[in-house]
Amino acid sequence: MAATHEFKKPFYLGIDLGGTNIKAGVVDDSGKPVSHVSLLTEAEKGPLVGLANLEKAGRWAVQESGVEWSDIASVGLGSPGPMDLRTGCLIDPTNLPRWEHLAIRDLLAQRLEKTTVLQNDANAAAYGEFWAGAGRGCESLVLFTLGTGVGGGVIERGRIIEGRNSAGSECGHIIIDFNPNARMCPCGQRGHLEAYASATALVKRAIEGLESGEKSILEESTKSARISARMIDEAAQAGDPFAIRLMDETAYYLAVGAVSLMNVIDPDVILFAGGMIAAGEPFLNNIQRKVRQLAFPVPGSRCRVLFAELGNDAGFIGAAGWARAVMMDKSLQMSK
Amino acid sequence: MAATHEFKKPFYLGIDLGGTNIKAGVVDDSGKPVSHVSLLTEAEKGPLVGLANLEKAGRWAVQESGVEWSDIASVGLGSPGPMDLRTGCLIDPTNLPRWEHLAIRDLLAQRLEKTTVLQNDANAAAYGEFWAGAGRGCESLVLFTLGTGVGGGVIERGRIIEGRNSAGSECGHIIIDFNPNARMCPCGQRGHLEAYASATALVKRAIEGLESGEKSILEESTKSARISARMIDEAAQAGDPFAIRLMDETAYYLAVGAVSLMNVIDPDVILFAGGMIAAGEPFLNNIQRKVRQLAFPVPGSRCRVLFAELGNDAGFIGAAGWARAVMMDKSLQMSK
Numbered sequence: 001m002a003a004t005h006e007f008k009k010p011f012y013l014g015i016d017l018g019g020t021n022i023k024a025g026v027v028d029d030s031g032k033p034v035s036h037v038s039l040l041t042e043a044e045k046g047p048l049v050g051l052a053n054l055e056k057a058g059r060w061a062v063q064e065s066g067v068e069w070s071d072i073a074s075v076g077l078g079s080p081g082p083m084d085l086r087t088g089c090l091i092d093p094t095n096l097p098r099w100e101h102l103a104i105r106d107l108l109a110q111r112l113e114k115t116t117v118l119q120n121d122a123n124a125a126a127y128g129e130f131w132a133g134a135g136r137g138c139e140s141l142v143l144f145t146l147g148t149g150v151g152g153g154v155i156e157r158g159r160i161i162e163g164r165n166s167a168g169s170e171c172g173h174i175i176i177d178f179n180p181n182a183r184m185c186p187c188g189q190r191g192h193l194e195a196y197a198s199a200t201a202l203v204k205r206a207i208e209g210l211e212s213g214e215k216s217i218l219e220e221s222t223k224s225a226r227i228s229a230r231m232i233d234e235a236a237q238a239g240d241p242f243a244i245r246l247m248d249e250t251a252y253y254l255a256v257g258a259v260s261l262m263n264v265i266d267p268d269v270i271l272f273a274g275g276m277i278a279a280g281e282p283f284l285n286n287i288q289r290k291v292r293q294l295a296f297p298v299p300g301s302r303c304r305v306l307f308a309e310l311g312n313d314a315g316f317i318g319a320a321g322w323a324r325a326v327m328m329d330k331s332l333q334m335s336k
Numbered sequence: 337m338a339a340t341h342e343f344k345k346p347f348y349l350g351i352d353l354g355g356t357n358i359k360a361g362v363v364d365d366s367g368k369p370v371s372h373v374s375l376l377t378e379a380e381k382g383p384l385v386g387l388a389n390l391e392k393a394g395r396w397a398v399q400e401s402g403v404e405w406s407d408i409a410s411v412g413l414g415s416p417g418p419m420d421l422r423t424g425c426l427i428d429p430t431n432l433p434r435w436e437h438l439a440i441r442d443l444l445a446q447r448l449e450k451t452t453v454l455q456n457d458a459n460a461a462a463y464g465e466f467w468a469g470a471g472r473g474c475e476s477l478v479l480f481t482l483g484t485g486v487g488g489g490v491i492e493r494g495r496i497i498e499g500r501n502s503a504g505s506e507c508g509h510i511i512i513d514f515n516p517n518a519r520m521c522p523c524g525q526r527g528h529l530e531a532y533a534s535a536t537a538l539v540k541r542a543i544e545g546l547e548s549g550e551k552s553i554l555e556e557s558t559k560s561a562r563i564s565a566r567m568i569d570e571a572a573q574a575g576d577p578f579a580i581r582l583m584d585e586t587a588y589y590l591a592v593g594a595v596s597l598m599n600v601i602d603p604d605v606i607l608f609a610g611g612m613i614a615a616g617e618p619f620l621n622n623i624q625r626k627v628r629q630l631a632f633p634v635p636g637s638r639c640r641v642l643f644a645e646l647g648n649d650a651g652f653i654g655a656a657g658w659a660r661a662v663m664m665d666k667s668l669q670m671s672k
Contacts, residue, residue: 164476164635165635167598178592256514263509266504303500
């Protein structure tokens with residue numbers, strides 16, 4: 001339990017629903033987390049158990065925080081998509097089988113007896129960074145989250161670009177190679193950024209290279225264990241030429257994606273998040289250098305390209321922040 | 337002079353500044369143009385002559401409209417970029433040499449003694465379609481203008497995505513081919529949509545094909561005249577296989593660009609404008625079909641893909657509409 005006197009009222013409850021875990025936390029009015037809990041989603045047990053777990057995680061986070069339940073102004077929920085943000089319903093989330101068409105926002109609001117807003121998980125993470133992370137003080141931001149896929153979030157003058165069908169900000173699915181032999185994206189289309197620059201894609205490219213006879217210290221690693229993005233980065237940092245090339249190509253793909261969005265959104269800052277940013281400063285510097293080479297001079301020199309700061313907390317912090325933002329300005333949420 | 341009783345007060349003056357011509361018109365409160373005049377820019381004579389011509393065009397348009405000068409609520413000016421929308425200054429517009437760093441907004445406002453807003457010409461055209469053209473009734477829209485280059489305009493929930501450095505909505509400069517052998521864009525970077533899908537790029541691809549020995553009825557045309565996008569389309573409509581392939585590839589490139597932006601903006605409607613839309617229904621249907629093939633199911637089936645409706649009037653109508661929008665909601669304009 002934290003000492004609540006360091007924090008600024010009112011408080012918001014943020015919940016980040018994932019396929020495996022639910023993270024929840026109370027966040028104060030300035031974006032500072034007061035508590036943080038984690039619980040298994042048990043998604044496979046279906047939506048009723050899941051909803052009970054969401055409620056449990058939320059109530060537990062408030063209990064942990066020492067904040068009175070009545071001092072929680074509202075609740076934000078970040079969830080995997082696709083969803084319909086207007087009605088607050090999930091559609092058919094891949095990571096939550098059997099949760100189809102669940103009116104998740106209103107059902108959770110009923111359980112918690114609090115106004116609840118729903119947001120796409122990647123958008124929520126972007127909003128977290130915007131409010132309290134590497135994008136604080138900005139007007140606009142683009143976030144790429146590099147993991148199994150490439151998640152995206154775009155904030156433009158304080159508003160999340162949700163899109164007319166709640167399908168906006170899918171920055172991993174811009175087409176960076178239109179050629180017929182372009183890589184297949186897990187979504188089933190070719191040439192998407194995600195097909196090149198996710199952690200999964202990096203590993204796939206490494207395996208393909210090794211199978212086609214590339215020499216690398218990674219050959220040894222693959223014998224004993226499944227190869228990971230982390231291992232490729234470590235091999236690169238140890239000077240392995242093949243791994244260096246893989247990381248360099250990844251930086252290039254990310255710069256291509258960043259510059260395409262720079263030319264559309266022209267944001268204050270472009271952020272990269274997710275496991276792959278463990279590659280650290282050399283990787284970031286490489287992306288920054290390539291962005292400057294590919295960008296128009298003015299946005300290229302002014303737009304900051306950075307790693308995100310909130311790690312796995314971005315989701316619940318951002319969900320809480322979005323609940324706060326909507327409370328302060330109802331027009332942020334689309335209604336029709 | 338039009339009968340002003342058919343129109344709805346207040347009136348707005350829209351001016352569309354181009355490298356060759358200035359178009360100006362009075363537009364009523366519902367987006368209906370009351371008058372329309374055109375004047376040479378005389379850009380080469382420098383900014384003082386140009387400013388005098390802007391004033392002249394504006395006053396002439398009002399005179400033509402029969403609307404009292406005092407009934408003009410405010411003025412919107414669309415101009416080629418790059419510019420700084422916050423300060424209302426041009427930067428170094430290619431089409432307006434010697435107009436560098438001109439405080440065009442405030443100088444025109446002084447001359448006309450009216451509140452004046454500045455907007456990028458492509459954004460103004462997008463706003464015109466949004467307000468009174470093929471996008472009326474929408475919340476969000478993406479416009480591609482196919483001409484010498486590929487211009488772009490993005491409107492998201494009624495706001496133009498101007499960008500932090502007034503460099504947003506440059507939809508022609510998303511990267512659709514990251515490969516090192518990708519086509520060079522007139523902007524100096526490779527692989528941009530504009531390098532493949534502008535009218536100029538279409539002609540360039542045709543000439544390259546003919547030079548490399550493609551058989552086509554276009555060979556005859558090239559002997560007597562310079563080849564044009566229109567001629568390629570006509571050859572395609574006459575059944576010429578090479579020309580059909582060129583138009584089909586163009587439709588594909590445009591679909592790739594449209595889908596990338598669909599996955600970021602998820603707008604109500606994606607529009608194509610400019611000379612190339614003279615290719616008509618078969619070309620539009622081809623783009624629509626390819627968009628549906630490349631898009632996610634929900635936005636792919638819901639987002640309308642259409643040709644723009646306002647032709648060359650989109651610029652001044654949109655500039656007037658933006659003046660009106662800013663008058664009604666100051667927060668639309670970025671101030672810092």
